[in-house]
Amino acid sequence: MRRLLFAAAVALTALGLGQSARAETRTPQSFRFQSLFGTYNKASLQVGFAVYQADCASCHGLSLVHYRDLAHLGLSPQDIAAIVSHIKVQKGVDPAGKPVLAPAMARDAFKSPFPDEAAAEKKFHGAIPPDLSLIERGHRDGADFVFSLLMGYRAAPPNVTMPPHHFYNIAYPGGLIAMAPPLKPGSVTLADGKKPDVQAMAHDVAEFLAWTADPTLDQRKAVGLRIIIFLLILGALGGFAIRAGRRT
């Protein structure tokens, strides 16, 4: 039986290795949270949020994220209150049927840039800017992909005919994307007055979108580690107790 388990494990590992060798490689970027015990970098997340607000929010929604969730990035309730006070969202309609706009509340979900998909589709000639909440879900290299995409704009090679409203991007499957290069140098200012370069902005917004896709990663790793340590101690104590019991 031991041989049986061992053989199955060996087969599984061999096949797994073959798999990962085939996985396509993308521009490597260092994201601390991708390592086994790594957590998010709160400073990066805050800058990433600022980049999102400045350069992405006009086209992409984040429907699964609420303003109150920004507390996880280390923002204080006052910071969050200041942020939402500038954001006008629709709160019902007036008797004449016109939408009523009011400042957002911390408990509101992030504001959607378009009332519906049709409006977005019309504006982008058939393309739809997807909701970004889960864009990095399910891909270990999700943040790497977004980073590469944002840094992947190039002049189209001469043999490629560009359809209208499209841009050439080496990271996008097929190379043609309906999104104009979104990052504007200087669109965010850090607390110390410096303006991050485009590469730093791409990195931080990629990390921010990793957080929107998996906001409980930090807690999961911390709680998980504690449970594992607890189990190890319990196992050792139990083992000793059983040994001692057997001897007597």
Add this chain to the structure above:
Amino acid sequence: MDKSESEAAPGWLETRLPLCAVWRTQWRDHLVPANLTLVWSFGVLVAVALGVLTLSGIWLGFAYVPTTQGAALSIERYTRAVNFGWLIRDLHRDGATMLFGVVFIELFRGIYYGSYRNRRELAWIIEVVRFFAFLAVGFFGFAMTGGAVADAAVTIMAAHIAAIPLFGSALAHWFLGGFMVGSATAPRLAMAHETIGFLVLLIALLGFMASRAAPPANPDGIAVPDPRDMVPQSAYAGKLFTAFMIFALIFAVIVAFAPGLGQPAGMSLTSPMAMPVQPVPPWYLLGFHGLARAGQSAGGGTLLTVAALVLLGALPWLDQGIVASGRYRPLYAGFVIVLAIDWVVLSVAAAQPATGIWPAVIDIATIYVFVHFIVITPLVTMLERAHPVPARIARRTA
């Protein structure tokens, strides 16, 4: 507890509901062979996994909204908005992985040691039925999470059901609540998942009873062990503890560092980027996915999957040898190991797109599954020279 004390004077409750007697007869004084190994604790681990799944499932059920839009969204919101919602969700999702890990090893334990021999046919058949029910619950659980991948899987499953002769198309229609996946489908998937999920507990109980009624299986395959080689089940408390700790540790590592291991990304809200080209089910269904793909058509796939399960249940009749345990049947043991590897290969191949060598790998691995049961098992039983089985238990473990 002291024997005289617990048996002295049954109290009011005990005379009406003999719970202490169950504890006594099924655990403290229940005699089992003295050579059981760690894998013999897996029955208890199945019970632990089922407990975790049932409890976490009830909590997820509070949040789950069985609609086309709500299926994926409701659980996604639950994991974000509720304290430790992610933990409940991963105890459930990864709990399924733990359950199937244990169940697969338990099944191979049965095949390897011939645990279906010796008046244990019915216990074995119930174990196979229970396995089938687990697979069904697993499939419905995956299907009810919504999203494009799950919907594609439901559509394919409906085609497989429709291929059943006579009542297949009516059944498929009932399963979908219409001619295709629609607003009527999600509530059905959820109800099926929960109903069969609770039914499994009953099947497991029946299996336990059947298994206790027959002479105990053991790694030496000794049909009726010498009374001197029997020990009370409670002598295995240490082994049980070890097995449980290993189980809990692996579980914790998966939940903390690899949540959703082996389960497709499409189980959650689908994003265009996360959409695989072809729907791939969770890992524990992959082997059967492979059998279904080898069937070429919906009907062929249904036939092969059902046939494989029936053959598994028919093992007591396919394998008629005198010696039960793989310990004394080197040739048979070797073939069981090949079967285990074959199943892993089949599972991995079934997750690949239908290009290159993969379809051929699926076909060969599928053929081997059937060859193992129909040809190898009866033939080996006839031809092999088994080692002599000792009359007494050779190596005591408790």
